[in-house]
Amino acid sequence: MPDPIFDEMKGTDGTIRPAYAKLGPWLDAMPTERLAARQRDAEALFRRIGITFAVYGDPTANERLIPFDVVPRVIDSNEWGLLQKGLTQRVKALNAFLDDVYNRREILRAGKLPAEMIYSNPAFRPEMNGQKAPHDIWVHIAGIDMVRVDAETFYVLEDNARTPSGVSYMLENREVMMRLFPELFASHRVAPVENYPDELLKTLKSAAPSSAGDDPTVAVLTPGPYNSAYYEHSFLADRVGVELVEGRDLFVRDEIVYMRTTQGPKRVDVIYRRIDDDFLDPLAFRPDSALGVPGLVGAYLAGKVTLANAIGTGVADDKAIYSYMPDIVRFYLGEEPILKNVPTWRCREPDALKYVLEHLHELVVKEVHGSGGYGMLIGPAADKATREAFAEKIKAAPDGFIAQPTLALSTAPTFVESGLAPRHVDLRPFVLTGRDGVRIVPGGLTRVALKEGSLVVNSSQGGGTKDTWVLDV
Amino acid sequence: MLSRHADSLYWLSRYVERAESLARILDATQRLANAPTSADKASNEWESCLESAGAADAFFERYDTANEANVTEFLTLSPDNPGSIANCLEIARSNARAVRTSLTVDMWEAINTAWLDLRAYSGRKLQGEEAGRFLEWVKAVSLRFDGSAYRSMLRSESYWFTRLGVYVERADTTARILDVKYHVLLPVTERVGGSLDYMQWAAILRAVSSVTAYHWVYRDSVKPWLVADLLILNPAMPRSLYSCYDGVVRHLELISDAHGRQGPAQRQARAIRTRLATTRIEDIFQSGLHEYIQAFIADNNRLSQSVTTQYLV
Numbered sequence: 207m208p209d210p211i212f213d214e215m216k217g218t219d220g221t222i223r224p225a226y227a228k229l230g231p232w233l234d235a236m237p238t239e240r241l242a243a244r245q246r247d248a249e250a251l252f253r254r255i256g257i258t259f260a261v262y263g264d265p266t267a268n269e270r271l272i273p274f275d276v277v278p279r280v281i282d283s284n285e286w287g288l289l290q291k292g293l294t295q296r297v298k299a300l301n302a303f304l305d306d307v308y309n310r311r312e313i314l315r316a317g318k319l320p321a322e323m324i325y326s327n328p329a330f331r332p333e334m335n336g337q338k339a340p341h342d343i344w345v346h347i348a349g350i351d352m353v354r355v356d357a358e359t360f361y362v363l364e365d366n367a368r369t370p371s372g373v374s375y376m377l378e379n380r381e382v383m384m385r386l387f388p389e390l391f392a393s394h395r396v397a398p399v400e401n402y403p404d405e406l407l408k409t410l411k412s413a414a415p416s417s418a419g420d421d422p423t424v425a426v427l428t429p430g431p432y433n434s435a436y437y438e439h440s441f442l443a444d445r446v447g448v449e450l451v452e453g454r455d456l457f458v459r460d461e462i463v464y465m466r467t468t469q470g471p472k473r474v475d476v477i478y479r480r481i482d483d484d485f486l487d488p489l490a491f492r493p494d495s496a497l498g499v500p501g502l503v504g505a506y507l508a509g510k511v512t513l514a515n516a517i518g519t520g521v522a523d524d525k526a527i528y529s530y531m532p533d534i535v536r537f538y539l540g541e542e543p544i545l546k547n548v549p550t551w552r553c554r555e556p557d558a559l560k561y562v563l564e565h566l567h568e569l570v571v572k573e574v575h576g577s578g579g580y581g582m583l584i585g586p587a588a589d590k591a592t593r594e595a596f597a598e599k600i601k602a603a604p605d606g607f608i609a610q611p612t613l614a615l616s617t618a619p620t621f622v623e624s625g626l627a628p629r630h631v632d633l634r635p636f637v638l639t640g641r642d643g644v645r646i647v648p649g650g651l652t653r654v655a656l657k658e659g660s661l662v663v664n665s666s667q668g669g670g671t672k673d674t675w676v677l678d679v
Numbered sequence: 680m681l682s683r684h685a686d687s688l689y690w691l692s693r694y695v696e697r698a699e700s701l702a703r704i705l706d707a708t709q710r711l712a713n714a715p716t717s718a719d720k721a722s723n724e725w726e727s728c729l730e731s732a733g734a735a736d737a738f739f740e741r742y743d744t745a746n747e748a749n750v751t752e753f754l755t756l757s758p759d760n761p762g763s764i765a766n767c768l769e770i771a772r773s774n775a776r777a778v779r780t781s782l783t784v785d786m787w788e789a790i791n792t793a794w795l796d797l798r799a800y801s802g803r804k805l806q807g808e809e810a811g812r813f814l815e816w817v818k819a820v821s822l823r824f825d826g827s828a829y830r831s832m833l834r835s836e837s838y839w840f841t842r843l844g845v846y847v848e849r850a851d852t853t854a855r856i857l858d859v860k861y862h863v864l865l866p867v868t869e870r871v872g873g874s875l876d877y878m879q880w881a882a883i884l885r886a887v888s889s890v891t892a893y894h895w896v897y898r899d900s901v902k903p904w905l906v907a908d909l910l911i912l913n914p915a916m917p918r919s920l921y922s923c924y925d926g927v928v929r930h931l932e933l934i935s936d937a938h939g940r941q942g943p944a945q946r947q948a949r950a951i952r953t954r955l956a957t958t959r960i961e962d963i964f965q966s967g968l969h970e971y972i973q974a975f976i977a978d979n980n981r982l983s984q985s986v987t988t989q990y991l992v
Contacts, residue, residue: 431776444780455683466682468836468990469938 212356213628214279214618223357225282225677228393233277238625244386245276245621251382273670274379276386279618279631279652286397286648286676289352289360289635292544294644295535297348297637300367300522302538304344307521308334318533327527328575329520331483333490337507339516340415341641346514347406347478348637349373349650352545354616361548361613363632365531367523368515369480372651372671373636374438377402377445379651379673395678397648403445405638405645406478410446412640413512414475422475424448425465427456429481429497439480453481458501461508476512477502483517525608526552526574549611553604562609563600566593569609571600584661586612615661618672620654630655632663633674648676684781685840686991687774692828692844694771695790698764699821700852701754702814704731707859707886709811712747714878725750731859734762751810756800764817768797781837785827793820836937839930843986846930850923850979854972856886857910860903861969880906887918907968908960920975924952927982934990944985951978 210218215226222230233241252271281289306313307324308331314321324330349370351363380399384391407424414422428439430452443450455465456474464471479486485495490503505511521527527534529550535543551558551569562569566585573581583596600607617628635650652672653663663669708728725745729735732754741759742749756765772794775782782790796816805813825845832838860879881901884890889909896913897905913919928948935941963971 431773431779440780449681450780451681452683455681466992468680468682468685468840468934 209614211614211628212354212616214354214616214631217357225280225285229278229280229390232390232393233619233626241276241621241626247386248274248276248382251385252378272375272665273656274382275620275629275654275656275670275672276383277619277621277626278383278390278673278675279633279654280394280675280677281633281649282677283397288544290646290648292360293350293635293637293646295539295541295544296350296362296365296531297345297639297644299531299535299538300348300365300519301342301344301639303534304367304516304519304522305339305342306538308337308518313534313537316537318537319527319530323526323530324521327521327524329483329518329524331518331521333503333507334516334518340509340512341413343413343639343641344516344519345522346409346413346516346639348639349634350545350637352633352635353548353613353631354633355614356616360545360633362528362531362545363548364525365523365528366634367519368482370634370636371435371438371480372634372653373402374441375671376636376647376649376651376674377441379671383673394675397676397678399647399649402636402647403442403447405647406442407446407448408642409638409640409645410476410478410512410514412642413514415509415512417510418475423473424476424478425451425456425474427451427453427477427479427481429453429485433480435480442478448478451477453495453497453499456499456502458499458505461501461505461510463499463502463505463511474511476514478514483520486513486517524574525572526554526605529608548613551609553600553607553609558609559600559604562607563597565609566597568612570612571596571607571609574606574608584612612661615655618652618654620656620672622656622658627658629658630661630663631672648678649674680781680836682991684778685836686987687778688781688837688840689844689986689991691771691774691778691790692824692841693848694767694774695821695824696845696848696852698767698771698817700848700855701732701762701764701767702817702821703852703886704728704856704859705751705754705810706814707856707882708750709747710882710885711859711879714875714882727859728754731855732762733855734760737762748804748806751806752804755805755810755813756803765797765800768793768817768820783827783831785831786824789820789824789827793824836934839933840990842930843927843934846923846926847979847983847986849918850920850927851976853887853910853918853920853923854976854979856883857907858969858972859883859886861972876903877901883910889916889918892916904960904964907963911963911971912955912958912960921952921955924948924955928952931986942985942989944982944989947978947982947985951975951982 212218215222215230217223249271252274303313313319314324345367347370349366349372351366352360353363354360376399410424411422425448426439426443428436428450430436440450449465451465457464457466463474465474481497484492485497487498487500487503488495489500503517506513506517529547529552532543532547535541551562553559553562562571569585571583571585583593585593615630615632618631619626620629622629631652631654633650633652635646638645652674653669654672655661655663656670657668705728708724712724725747726735728750729738729745734754737760738745738753753760754763757763760766772790775787775790779787800813828838828841832841860883880903884893884901884906887910893901893906893909896909896915899905909916910918911920914921914925916922931945931948935945
């Protein structure tokens with residue numbers, strides 16, 4: 207028998223944990239039909255508030271309502287305190303690492319990381335060699351994916367240091383919950399998340415280049431309405447109160463970035479870009495990019511505009527670099543990492559490869575550059591033929607794969623067709639880094655695998671989301 | 680605000696207004712076609728309808744003759760006609776989607792719901808009563824959109840550019856609807872001022888929902904020069920060219936006041952309004968109604984071009 211799975215509400219022994227002291231009995235007293243009615247209300251509200259996901263109604267588009275679960279996931283203040291410290295530490299290390307990788311490369315000289323992990327990494331940007339990011343901040347907005355396996359242990363599953371998404375769900379989930387369950391908010395002291403847009407704006411303004419005035423102009427750069435995350439881009443621009451620009455709204459003259467407005471050109475100091483590096487500037491990267499702004503990279507390198515996140519941050523959130531994160535934290539901060547890494551076998555190392563091939567049935571194997579839950583093998587769930595086919599893929603290109611033990615992800619009570627049932631969850635807190643420090647809105651986005659027994663929480667694979675409560679006591 | 684946003688808002692409201700115009704032109708044509716006519720009369724209302732809608736060239740690339748069925752199909756739902764009502768609403772919505780953040784929920788719902796409802800018509804051919812209901816629906820969509828903009832938008836640049844689009848397009852429509860009359864040549868046996876002539880002018884009034892207004896203003900039977908006066912010069916008539924240009928001038932001035940500077944668009948718009956304010960309907964008929972309307976349509980296009988260069992690119 208494997209160890210029992212840790213449940214956020216009931217632990218492993220079935221007694222209600224302190225964070226759920228009030229919610230647990232409330233759920234017990236709630237008739238299933240009433241919860242079902244609230245669930246339907248929630249969906250109706252999403253169709254109104256999160257209007258564009260649903261109402262586009264275009265069967266050929268990818269936009270749809272991501273399932274929402276009305277039962278919140280609750281974290282108590284002690285647990286959160288520890289996570290907060292750990293996240294701050296981790297993101298500081300990511301920033302120090304990026305500054306080093308593109309400049310002095312002390313970590314390579316110290317032999318903590320094989321040089322080819324950097325140089326042969328497709329996310330490494332040679333254009334950034336010898337470049338400093340404004341105020342040494344590379345990752346202004348990070349989304350750190352975490353899972354829990356027992357009362358004490360949270361693991362970092364993945365660092366997202368490029369353009370992490372999902373924060374609009376965090377905000378809307380809360381808005382919907384406050385409308386549907388005012389009585390729960392009256393009986394719980396839930397730390398607010400509504401200030402995220404303000405914190406984001408402060409962070410972005412603080413990161414403006416020194417040449418900007420006292421009140422820097424910030425804009426959100428989107429690939430446009432046909433991007434699947436466009437709704438989030440417009441939502442954020444709206445909440446933050448800045449313009450949502452597309453590449454064609456911007457132009458660069460004498461290394462200064464302007465947006466075209468009805469009153470003529472207006473200088474832009476900080477760009478929160480939700481476009482990948484490759485598409486930012488057809489002059490610097492992909493020449494066929496119609497989404498970007500010619501000359502943007504030149505303006506950035508001249509220090510006339512801040513890009514959030516900086517160019518080339520992908521080298522830090524790569525799954526192969528991930529396995530070195532504990533060493534990266536120790537190397538730059540001289541501290542023991544607070545957040546644990548999932549033990550990882552790098553298939554590029556012959557011993558690890560051998561182990562992985564022998565233990566495929568109990569491991570999760572991931573592509574180093576993959577994301578969204580695609581291209582992975584969940585050993586225990588796969589049949590023999592699938593495992594053998596996957597083994598051939600690994601042998602053909604071992605550098606492209608890492609393996610991890612199958613984690614017993616914690617579960618949280620979730621309202622499904624049959625009523626309340628435990629479902630596996632993860633957590634993506636959003637970490638903001640500005641010149642004036644690190645800001646983390648308490649909680650983040652909880653994703654839940656709605657299928658019984660499923661460990662894959664990605665929305666592309668049938669996952670949903672929950673509101674995440676950090677209790678303020 | 681971003682030029683692209685202003686551009687999308689301007690064209691969003693122009694295309695909604697244009698969909699309504701097409702519905703009104705079709706409606707007017709329907710009424711003209713139903714007028715009692717002498718048997719030898721060649722049916723040319725549907726050609727004139729295409730002329731007024733600016734769609735004649737595109738139409739005759741596909742069809743040899745114009746009749747109720749094929750003109751209605753071409754102007755309402757035809758995927759072959761880039762200027763059909765369905766395509767206007769499609770373009771309006773894609774503009775709306777590009778500036779989703781500048782729209783209020785009411786406006787978005789108005790245009791998006793219309794777009795969703797339109798899907799139910801796809802692949803259909805509308806005839807008779809069904810076509811009539813469709814045209815009513817299009818007018819309702821435009822009214823809902825216009826009303827939600829008026830009632831829910833913050834009075835700022837976004838709103839002003841939206842209104843500007845409405846007035847420029849509406850001026851164009853009113854002019855074109857009036858011009859329908861020119862294109863419908865009276866049968867040789869009919870005398871000007873005869874009963875058929877009367878029917879035709881009355882149909883124009885109905886197309887712009889102004890029959891009652893006409894009688895209130897003039898307290899007279901339907902006379903060509905009075906209908907033209909109502910639709911061109913009358914400041915109390917909201918669709919008149921004068922009223923449209925009064926709206927254009929006012930909203931351009933709100934924009935220039937906010938920016939602290941004026942440009943060619945403001946000067947051109949004021950000049951057009953002044954001409955409308957100082958012209959008498961007798962002068963217009965003397966020099967030719969059709970010529971007057973054609974000149975106005977050209978002026979209106981130039982104004983739109985100036986707005987574009989000044990603000991939208």
